[in-house]
Amino acid sequence: MSADRDTRLLLIDTAGDRLAESEVSALPELLDARDLLVVNDAATLPASLFGLTARGEPLEVRLLEGPYEATTRAVLFGRGDHRIPTEHRPKPPQLAVGDAVHVGPDRLEVVAVSPRSPRLVELAWPRTRAARFALLYRAGRPVQYSYVPEPLALWDVQTSFASRPWAVEMPSAARPLRGALLLALARRGIGIARLTHAAGLSATGDPTLDAALPLPERYDIPAETVRAIDDARARGGRIVAVGTSVVRALEDCVAATGALRAGERMAELVLDAHTRPRIASGLLTGIHVPGESHYRLLSAFARADTLARASVLALREGYRLHEFGDAALLLPRIVDAARNAA
Amino acid sequence: MNWADTAVLITGASRGLGFALARELGLRGARLALVAPHAARLQAAAERLAEEGIGAHTIRADVGEKEAIHRIVGQAQALVGPLDVLVHNASTLGPLPLAPLLDTECEELTRALDVNLTGPFRLTRAVAAGMIVRGRGLVVHVSSDAAVEAYPSWGAYSVSKAALDHLSRIWAAELAGTGVRVLSVDPGEMDTDMHRDALPDADPSTLESPRVVAARLVRIFEDPVRFPSGARIAASAADEPLAHVARTHASGEEARS
Numbered sequence: 001m002s003a004d005r006d007t008r009l010l011l012i013d014t015a016g017d018r019l020a021e022s023e024v025s026a027l028p029e030l031l032d033a034r035d036l037l038v039v040n041d042a043a044t045l046p047a048s049l050f051g052l053t054a055r056g057e058p059l060e061v062r063l064l065e066g067p068y069e070a071t072t073r074a075v076l077f078g079r080g081d082h083r084i085p086t087e088h089r090p091k092p093p094q095l096a097v098g099d100a101v102h103v104g105p106d107r108l109e110v111v112a113v114s115p116r117s118p119r120l121v122e123l124a125w126p127r128t129r130a131a132r133f134a135l136l137y138r139a140g141r142p143v144q145y146s147y148v149p150e151p152l153a154l155w156d157v158q159t160s161f162a163s164r165p166w167a168v169e170m171p172s173a174a175r176p177l178r179g180a181l182l183l184a185l186a187r188r189g190i191g192i193a194r195l196t197h198a199a200g201l202s203a204t205g206d207p208t209l210d211a212a213l214p215l216p217e218r219y220d221i222p223a224e225t226v227r228a229i230d231d232a233r234a235r236g237g238r239i240v241a242v243g244t245s246v247v248r249a250l251e252d253c254v255a256a257t258g259a260l261r262a263g264e265r266m267a268e269l270v271l272d273a274h275t276r277p278r279i280a281s282g283l284l285t286g287i288h289v290p291g292e293s294h295y296r297l298l299s300a301f302a303r304a305d306t307l308a309r310a311s312v313l314a315l316r317e318g319y320r321l322h323e324f325g326d327a328a329l330l331l332p333r334i335v336d337a338a339r340n341a342a
Numbered sequence: 343m344n345w346a347d348t349a350v351l352i353t354g355a356s357r358g359l360g361f362a363l364a365r366e367l368g369l370r371g372a373r374l375a376l377v378a379p380h381a382a383r384l385q386a387a388a389e390r391l392a393e394e395g396i397g398a399h400t401i402r403a404d405v406g407e408k409e410a411i412h413r414i415v416g417q418a419q420a421l422v423g424p425l426d427v428l429v430h431n432a433s434t435l436g437p438l439p440l441a442p443l444l445d446t447e448c449e450e451l452t453r454a455l456d457v458n459l460t461g462p463f464r465l466t467r468a469v470a471a472g473m474i475v476r477g478r479g480l481v482v483h484v485s486s487d488a489a490v491e492a493y494p495s496w497g498a499y500s501v502s503k504a505a506l507d508h509l510s511r512i513w514a515a516e517l518a519g520t521g522v523r524v525l526s527v528d529p530g531e532m533d534t535d536m537h538r539d540a541l542p543d544a545d546p547s548t549l550e551s552p553r554v555v556a557a558r559l560v561r562i563f564e565d566p567v568r569f570p571s572g573a574r575i576a577a578s579a580a581d582e583p584l585a586h587v588a589r590t591h592a593s594g595e596e597a598r599s
Contacts, residue, residue: 041424041472043416066420130399133420137413154412160471163424165416182474186520194475 007176008326010314014282015332017306019313022338024176024327025184027284029341030334033189034237036228037284040171040245041194043162046140046154047169051101051108057093061101061108062143062201063168064215067125067132071111075204076119082144086203094118103139117206143169143201147322166218167199172323173243173285191237193228196220197245197267213293216266219249223262229279230260238281238331244297247271250279273299282331287319301330343564346371349422351414353405353465354432356383358534359484361390362556363429368396370560375418375425377432379404405432405461406453415468424476425469427563430462430506431484435540436498443497451498458502463509470513470522479522480563483510485574487528496540507574514572523571527562529555530577 007024022030031037047063060077078090095101101108101123114120125132142157159174160182177185185192197219204210229239229250241247252269253260260279271277277300288295289311298307310328319326350367354360355376368374368391376398378384384400391398399421403410419425436454437446466481473479488496489503510526517524531537533549558580562569569575 039475041475043419045416068420130401130417130421133417134401137417153409154416155468158412158468161475162468163472163476164419179471182471183516183520186474192475 008319010287010310010319010326010328011334011338012302012306012310012328012330013333013335014302014306014330016335017303018335019306019310020335020338021317022329025181026338026341027181027329028184028188028190030329030337031185031188031190031240032237032337034232034235035240036191036193036232036237037177037185037240037242038193038195038225038229038246038250038280039159039161039174039177039242040167040197040199040249041159041161041163042167042171042196042198042245043159043165044142044154044157044167044170045165046136046142048141048143049101049103049108049136049139050141051103053093053095054100054102055093059092059101061103061123062204063136063140064200065168065198065218066165067136068129070127070132071122071124074121074123075201075206075209076121077205082146083149085146086205089205092119095121103135106135106139116212117204117209119204119206120209145323148324161194163194164196166196167245169199169202170323171197171199171243171245173245173283173327175324176327177242191228191232193225195222195225195246195249197249199243199245214248214267214270216268217245217248218264219245219252219267220264221249221253221260221262226260226262239279240329240331241280241283242285243283244285244294247277247280247283247297247300251275251277254278271297271300273304275300277301282329282334284327284329286323287314287321287326287328289315289321298330348426349373349375349419349424350427350429351375351377351418351422351425351465351469352429352431353377353461356380356387358536359529359532359552359555360429360431361387362552363431363559364398365391365394365396365553366556366560367427368398369394372427373422374398375401375422377401377403377405377414377418404457405465406434406457408464411461411464411468415465424472426473426476426478427480427482428465428469429482429484430465431482432461433458433484433486433499433503433536435536436502438539440495440540442495446498451501454498454502455505458499459505459509462506466513470517473522474517474520477521481510481513481522481524482559482563483507483524483526485510485526485528487530489528510574511572518571523566525562525569525571526574527559528574528576529559 009022009024011020049061058079061074064073076092078092099110108123111124112122157170198217252267350372356378381402401417403414434457437450486503488500489507507526514524533546558577561580
């Protein structure tokens with residue numbers, strides 16, 4: 001899945017409540033040399049494993065986190081694959097503590113079943129971290145999407161700067177930031193800082209669990225990113241979060257600790273229209289429409305009527321909505337910047 | 343360089359120069375991800391390092407296979423963190439015993455290019471943008487004088503190494519100013535299994551020990567002023583006086599201008 005054409009960029013001016021259209025390749029001109037982009041550098045895990053129960057029933061295991069520890073939480077799906085929309089997939093066989101999922105020669109034992117949903121389980125992995133990741137990278141595949149019928153390979157779901165594999169689904173907002181664009185941004189003096197956020201599953205097939213999304217997600221903010229953000233703010237630059245996961249990490253950190261601090265934490269914060277972002281000036285994201293959990297987060301940045309007009313424009317003009325689609329930039333005064341650049 | 347704060351991936355790390363380099367960097371505290379295709383040899387290498395108190399993670403994979411690349415990079419960065427140093431040391435000689443091009447099978451040439459050239463390209467491509475975002479990184483291509491000289495019967499290996507040298511220079515030109523340094527190093531003739539495969543009758547006393555060469559390479563890695571991005575460096579230059587070194591890598595500078 002390469003970027004076969006320039007990704008379209010819908011500009012949403014969150015101060016003037018105006019809209020304009022551009023392309024992602026124009027980002028170096030749209031932004032100011034004082035601005036700072038903050039990206040999520042998590043690589044995407046091959047978080048989907050197909051296995052069998054002891055009775056030979058097929059099922060799919062989607063991990064909620066990488067196997068850094070000896071047990072991981074996972075959501076079970078029934079027979080079939082991603083070509084069946086998640087909500088129509090057969091229910092998985094009911095597993096109890098002590099049951100196992102057999103993945104090739106390996107065996108993942110159920111050590112806990114959630115009281116919230118029988119699909120949400122905790123699985124025990126091999127003893128060493130190296131053995132766990134060897135198993136996962138041998139047997140796992142990326143989580144697939146029903147609108148992409150051809151199987152996605154591991155490289156299809158990585159951002160260009162993917163580093164530690166923490167995400168179970170691709171932090172897709174950064175997908176258009178490929179090599180030439182990164183170099184062009186750097187040449188313009190626009191800073192790029194990073195954090196790592198374990199972006200979670202977008203759907204579980206269980207309405208009870210789906211209602212609880214996003215679940216708490218781990219993130220790590222490096223000290224040099226805290227410094228880069230402080231410096232950008234001190235010089236009057238804007239902090240442009242690339243993707244909702246970056247917004248969640250930055251704002252959770254401030255909400256939980258009162259300041260932006262380096263280190264690892266679990267993001268509990270769920271942003272909505274009542275949240276006033278304190279670090280992110282705006283964000284680069286995919287095209288989101290009403291009803292998605294990401295859309296709710298956008299309402300922390302823009303008025304409801306502005307977002308509604310943006311959705312109408314995106315649908316009318318044929319913007320691509322999904323993880324491999326087009327992009328939107330929500331930022332104060334961005335429409336004027338586009339006029340000046342043009 | 344503060345090696346204790348550095349994550350390193352080395353391909354072809356189970357023996358020869360790759361193993362010696364893992365040992366040198368491990369003794370300095372680097373976090374190591376070692377890649378090699380043979381599980382038993384890789385395990386033995388990790389055990390030998392452990393005897394010297396060096397911890398290393400091992401990833402069994404063949405860098406010549408496209409499917410292996412993101413598995414390597416994903417496992418490595420799960421185990422040692424974001425990669426700071428990438429050493430493309432794995433190589434295959436092509437036909438063995440060495441053969442003239444007239445007797446080199448097309449598949450043998452393709453395989454040499456897959457392992458010695460395309461694998462390094464793919465690995466760097468999967469890692470370099472992360473290095474750009476972090477503002478630092480070192481990518482090392484292990485070359486050979488066969489990249490420069492036209493030795494009969496070394497055809498498949500030679501053309502792959504000549505292309506690897508140029509790949510290194512182009513990466514360096516494209517990544518100039520990003521903090522990512524790209525080098526090509528010619529280790530010279532060493533007493534290794536690979537050398538015995540190529541030239542079984544060579545007198546070992548005329549060959550360098552991989553340990554000595556690995557120590558030279560570390561001095562090269564640690565000196566970006568004498569050995570800047572884009573340079574092609576003979577490992578022996580680490581032991582030479584400054585004036586001579588400046589002349590040797592002038593060609594690297596020209597390639598970038």
